Amino acid sequence: MNAAHQLSHPKLSRNQSEILSCLREANEPMSAYAILDRVRTAGISHPPTVYRALNELMQKGMVHRLQSRSAFIACGHGACDGKFAFAICRQCGKVVEIALSDDDQSLLLGLVPDEIAPEQVTLEIAGLCEACRAA
Ligand SMILES: [Zn+2]
Numbered sequence: 062m063n064a065a066h067q068l069s070h071p072k073l074s075r076n077q078s079e080i081l082s083c084l085r086e087a088n089e090p091m092s093a094y095a096i097l098d099r100v101r102t103a104g105i106s107h108p109p110t111v112y113r114a115l116n117e118l119m120q121k122g123m124v125h126r127l128q129s130r131s132a133f134i135a136c137g138h139g140a141c142d143g144k145f146a147f148a149i150c151r152q153c154g155k156v157v158e159i160a161l162s163d164d165d166q167s168l169l170l171g172l173v174p175d176e177i178a179p180e181q182v183t184l185e186i187a188g189l190c191e192a193c194r195a196a
């Protein structure tokens with residue numbers, strides 16, 4: 062994907078565009094501080110600004126949070142409705158986003174016992190990618 066095109070995304074603020082481009086270019090999970098480091102040259106220098114833009118991008122489904130790594134990653138499909146899981150290579154850190162169907166989501170929520178009212182599914186599966194298996 063061409064980063065220059067992302068910068069002109071009509072529905073995003075300038076900060077959101079900068080941060081989304083940064084994550085899409087990186088094509089791997091980044092911590093908020095690594096993002097801050099990268100977008101400094103674009104004039105974004107305050108952590109709250111980065112967190113606010115990240116939260117807004119997550120609400121739009123364009124950025125997701127990797128719980129297990131405290132990191133953020135651009136949606137593997139451009140944007141999605143929040144039903145997703147991640148497969149993560151434990152060796153090189155490669156991340157692949159898996160789209161969950163409504164049925165997948167219901168199945169997972171169905172596992173929750175009555176004492177907890179489910180709100181959100183976070184699913185991250187660790188393994189070895191093809192390249193790391195070959196090595
Ligand atoms: Zn997604």
Ligand SMILES: [Zn+2]
Pocket residue numbers: 150151152153154155189190191192193194
């Ligand atoms: Zn790997």
